[in-house]
Amino acid sequence: MLQRLGIEVTEVRLPKDLEGLDAVIMPGGESTTFAKLAVRFGLMEPLRSFVNQGKATWGTCAGLIFLSKDIGRDQPTLGLMDIRVKRNAFGRQIDSFTAGLQIDSIEGPPFPGVFIRAPIIEQVAGNVEVLCTLDDGTIVAARQGNMFVTSFHPELTDDTRVHEYFVALAESCRPKAA
């Protein structure tokens, strides 16, 4: 998807892979698996310092869980974003769903939200900006400075609008040349 937008991408598996990057995306997957491998291969501190440098960071689904300060259970996270998250908030796979979404700063028709065993944001604090809610008020996208999170999966659609939003965020977070 990002390549379609003309962005150069690389995979991050080890701390050295973060060198020279402008932005990082923490993808979907199983957040427990994620956290274990990040701890074992020494990625926690390098990722924290990457985000703390003000570089753009996007967490989708498991990535959202991984960025958050409070997930209500004993599982390592980066603990950077002032949100409280509930994992698998809708239930099991059979409760996974798609729904049309209105997202702040994204124009045009409803965005196709693909929610797979998705988490939700139960509460936000500090300067977290809520970007999208379901009809019942459940928060499913938010931003805090350089950190952007979605509980759904724009990468599983053909719609590039959320990716474009993130690319613009990454541009605005880049250190300005002196």
Place this chain on the structure above:
Amino acid sequence: MMQQESQLGGTNGAAADGRHKEVGTDALKRGLAQMLKGGVIMDVVTPEHARIAEDAGACSVMALERVPADIRKQGGVARMSDPALILQIMESVTIPVMAKCRIGHFGEARILEAIGIDYIDESEVLTPADEEHHVEKHDFAVPFVCGARNLGEALRRISEGAAMIRSKGEAGTGDVVEAVRHARAILGDIRRLKSMRRDEMSTFAKEIQAPIALVEETADLGRLPVVLFAAGGLATPADAALMMQLGVDGIFVGSGIFKSGNPAVRAKAIVEATTHYNDWKIVAEVSKNLGEPMVGINVSSLPKEELLAGRGW
């Protein structure tokens, strides 16, 4: 195919303004497999095994009464596991849980769907219930994974609604040779397909007995339209890295973990080798001191009637 949530007693706030929710769509079924990519799915027979697997970093577990090595040893008819056991395993972990039904046994598949399983494996490891028909998987809201030995078989399963494909390999042997054969057959045919003209594709589709639309889609994508995992006989971190290097998206390990000397250590090592399959220093490091691997059976020494991969077509 697409069912409204009302029919399934879905969860959260149905939209009143026309932005209605859909469940059980292909995007959702295939999407969950996308989230498992790069990961390891482990066979477990108890909640305790499931917790060991989750702690080791498994992205999902397959809940079973007997691992394939025991099914092979004990013989008899192998059926779906007791739903009570599967539910206990589902309650013991937060990662998605899969379970097996017999080939063509849509009754077992409906039971698994009814208890809320996350993925169904329509598996040749169990005794087939129908020798002519696979389950019509489009009709289900729950996603299915199916085994395949070649591209034609993979695309036939996808046309029936499979949302994920795995190599069949030869389960319960600890011998990776068949998984290699099947993965190479599937991926090699896709490489050939990519260089074909459209008129050649239509002959090829007939040869491999696959729907032309799926053959063309695969050629355009340069890969299967769904996630492809390796399965059947993997037992070591090296096996996992080998399969990932061949081009699969992830790994199933069946008997290889809980039939080995030190399951927790081996499970963790296989996860790490799968994540870092491009870094041989890491694969070498995690391969150290794993204790006894499962005792293997050479597939070439097995009589033909004991081979499981020939089940399904």
